[in-house]
Amino acid sequence: MERILEEQLMADPIQVMAYAQADFSIPHQAVIDRFTDLFPHFKDGVVLDMGCGTADIAIRFARRYPQAKIIGVDGSLAMLSVAQKRIDENHLCSSIKLIQGILPNWSYPHLFDVLISNSLLHHLPSPKELWISIRKHAKLGSYVLVVDLIRPESKQQAHFLTETYTQGAHPLLKRDFYNSLLASFTLEEIKREIVAEKLPFRVEQISDRHLMIYGIF
Incomplete structure (x- = not known):
């Protein structure tokens, strides 16, 4: 099945x-747990959360690593507004800072010790935007973890996955999950990209609908 690109920003x-x-507590906590398993030596540093959305993962990261400083970047002001309220409610303003920006054009004056991303890749026109962002913001030895959806083989399978994992969800979430599956990349596509770009990363399928890209830059 060919990839069908979806909208990049959420403004509605x-x-x-x-x-x-x-x-999203189960999948979001799983991102944090995977990071801990992959990079057990990390204790503190400056973290870039690319496409931070409502900051749920940033908040969970800050709780797991209270000495870390997190910069959350997202292109949607509406999402960032919700994110800031959550950060305030969790008394984490000293740990998490939010910035509006669209990757890979967004810039920051310092490099990061950690780069994480969840469900951003499928919103991008191509994986190139992600690789550019990583090269732009990582330093030698930075930990990188990207989690995203895997594109199914057919629209029928996408419908099956949608019905399986969005039961009882808001109709907009059902619609977006289906469209996100169609906009995602396959495992083989990402593997080819990593080889072509000569990146020091590995990619693995971690569920029937998710992959992760990880490594030390």
Whole structure:
């Protein structure tokens, strides 16, 4: 099945609120747990959360690593507004700073010790934008973890996965999950990209719908 690109930014208030009210605790906590398993020596440093959304992962990261400083970047002001409220509610303003920006054009004056991303890759026109961002913001020895969806072999399989994993969800979430599956990359596509770009990363399938890209830059 050919890839079908979806919209990059979430600006619709109803759509943003649907995401804010949804329970992503299991997959988001799994991102943090995977990072801990992959990089057990990390204790503190400056972290870039690319496409931070409502900051749920940034908040979980800050709780796991209270000495870390996290910069969350997202292109959607509506998402960042929700994210800031959550950060305030969790009393983590000293640990997490939010900045509006669209990768790979966004710039920052310092390099990062850690670069993480969840569900950003499939919003990008191509993986090149992700590689550019990593090269732009990582330093030698930076830890990198990217988690995203895998494109199914057919629209029928995408419908099956949508019905399986979005039961009881808001209709907008169902629609977006289906479109996100169609906009995602396959495992083989990412493997070829990593080889072509000569990146020091590995890619693995971690569920029937997710992959992770990881390594030390």
